[in-house]
Amino acid sequence: MANDPKFLTIAVLGGTGKEGSGLVLRWAQSGYRVLIGSRAADRAEEKAVELNELLGDDIVQGMSNVDAAKEADLVILSVPYSAHEPILESVKEVVQGKILVDVTVPLKPPAVRTVHVPEGLAASLEAAALLGENVKVVAAFQNISAVHLKQLDHAVDCDVLICGDDDQAKSEVSQLVEAIAGMRAIDAGPLANAVAVEALTPVLLYINKRYKTVGAGIRITGLE
Amino acid sequence: MANDPKFLTIAVLGGTGKEGSGLVLRWAQSGYRVLIGSRAADRAEEKAVELNELLGDDIVQGMSNVDAAKEADLVILSVPYSAHEPILESVKEVVQGKILVDVTVPLKPPAVRTVHVPEGLAASLEAAALLGENVKVVAAFQNISAVHLKQLDHAVDCDVLICGDDDQAKSEVSQLVEAIAGMRAIDAGPLANAVAVEALTPVLLYINKRYKTVGAGIRITGLE
Numbered sequence: 001m002a003n004d005p006k007f008l009t010i011a012v013l014g015g016t017g018k019e020g021s022g023l024v025l026r027w028a029q030s031g032y033r034v035l036i037g038s039r040a041a042d043r044a045e046e047k048a049v050e051l052n053e054l055l056g057d058d059i060v061q062g063m064s065n066v067d068a069a070k071e072a073d074l075v076i077l078s079v080p081y082s083a084h085e086p087i088l089e090s091v092k093e094v095v096q097g098k099i100l101v102d103v104t105v106p107l108k109p110p111a112v113r114t115v116h117v118p119e120g121l122a123a124s125l126e127a128a129a130l131l132g133e134n135v136k137v138v139a140a141f142q143n144i145s146a147v148h149l150k151q152l153d154h155a156v157d158c159d160v161l162i163c164g165d166d167d168q169a170k171s172e173v174s175q176l177v178e179a180i181a182g183m184r185a186i187d188a189g190p191l192a193n194a195v196a197v198e199a200l201t202p203v204l205l206y207i208n209k210r211y212k213t214v215g216a217g218i219r220i221t222g223l224e
Numbered sequence: 225m226a227n228d229p230k231f232l233t234i235a236v237l238g239g240t241g242k243e244g245s246g247l248v249l250r251w252a253q254s255g256y257r258v259l260i261g262s263r264a265a266d267r268a269e270e271k272a273v274e275l276n277e278l279l280g281d282d283i284v285q286g287m288s289n290v291d292a293a294k295e296a297d298l299v300i301l302s303v304p305y306s307a308h309e310p311i312l313e314s315v316k317e318v319v320q321g322k323i324l325v326d327v328t329v330p331l332k333p334p335a336v337r338t339v340h341v342p343e344g345l346a347a348s349l350e351a352a353a354l355l356g357e358n359v360k361v362v363a364a365f366q367n368i369s370a371v372h373l374k375q376l377d378h379a380v381d382c383d384v385l386i387c388g389d390d391d392q393a394k395s396e397v398s399q400l401v402e403a404i405a406g407m408r409a410i411d412a413g414p415l416a417n418a419v420a421v422e423a424l425t426p427v428l429l430y431i432n433k434r435y436k437t438v439g440a441g442i443r444i445t446g447l448e
Contacts, residue, residue: 114413114414114416114417115420117345117419157446158445161427187434187435188430188431189337189338189430190338193338193423193426193430195339195419196424196427197427199419200420202417203420204444206411206417207410207411207412207444207447216445216446217445217446218442218443218444219442219445220431220442221382221441221443222369222381222382222438222439222440224437
């Protein structure tokens with residue numbers, strides 16, 4: 001029983017945002033205990049009330065980013081790129097020894113449909129450099145449309161490319177992926193490969209606009 | 225009739241390589257006149273003989289890169305990254321006013337399964353900077369497995385993400401994509417977005433090894 005991943009407590013920092021709250025909903029629906037973190041604890045608490053109502057359950061809790069990161073077994077970071085570094089600094093101490101899954105995409109508004117390569121090449125590489133070697137940083141979920149996450153009765157037609165330098169951490173994140181209906185976890189290599197995955201998000205945003213759709217995603221072909 | 229794309233002559237610089245010769249075969253099979261370019265004209269001529277035998281036709285010709293680029297209406301560049309800049313320098317003059325489709329991926333051997341971001345962020349952005357504003361550089365075909373291209377009776381299960389700053393040029397390249405069975409052309413935005421598409425190739429090479437397959441590709445979901 002102790003190995004059942006459902007006994008994990010997941011913190012979603014930035015869980016009040018569109019993508020973050022979509023992930024919170026899906027994992028809560030699958031039975032995980034989920035903590036919403038926000039810079040303002042009261043906003044996180046309000047969001048938790050809203051999501052619990054949607055779920056008809058009382059499984060989501062809201063609190064500050066630091067408290068959520070401290071209490072969780074595994075930490076998800078889903079924030080606008082402009083908030084990425086300050087939030088990482090604020091939780092650096094409390095995530096030591098944990099897995100941090102970075103969902104952040106280095107978009108540069110207003111040109112969010114054009115790839116922007118940050119100084120450290122990828123947000124998740126910057127996170128790993130900032131947090132140090134005792135945090136296992138994994139990059140995942142950047143290409144999943146928030147619109148699909150919110151439709152709880154609807155399977156998400158998208159693969160999740162998982163990048164990281166620790167195989168055990170990637171395998172734990174794969175379980176979180178496959179807890180969401182429709183998603184398939186794909187091991188996409190070392191954390192350096194997150195450059196490709198993060199850069200794909202502005203391409204998908206471009207495709208959404210160009211083809212008048214809302215939730216373009218990707219599938220890997222040629223497997224099996 | 226003059227607007228029929230089949231009246232285009234296509235040069236594939238680096239057409240003796242695996243990916244390049246796969247593209248040559250597919251376009252020749254679709255009825256395009258295709259010129260193989262190589263640094264050594266005799267190697268290009270030998271390859272043309274070999275491919276014409278496979279095709280049972282006499283539609284492919286081999287010559288030097290410069291002669292092929294000069295004679296063609298549209299130029300494809302499919303070379304190892306180490307040869308990218310010198311070959312571009314050699315054809316710079318003769319491609320002025322044309323479309324150049326860059327298929328080159330900035331791999332850094334031996335770590336070809338790890339993303340390598342070049343100085344100019346993408347090979348195709350480097351090509352555009354080198355060739356100047358009178359050449360319409362389009363990035364495409366980087367994610368297509370050569371293995372699939374070679375199996376002529378087999379549809380290629382992969383979308384082709386097309387990046388470029390000129391809509392007319394992207395539309396011409398779309399026609400070349402859809403001339404190959406199974407492929408779907410997707411407008412993926414400005415040339416800056418080629419960063420994502422080029423970086424996806426080492427990820428696909430990683431996936432091939434990790435999942436013991438040979439021809440992983442991608443499909444965009446959520447369209448229509």
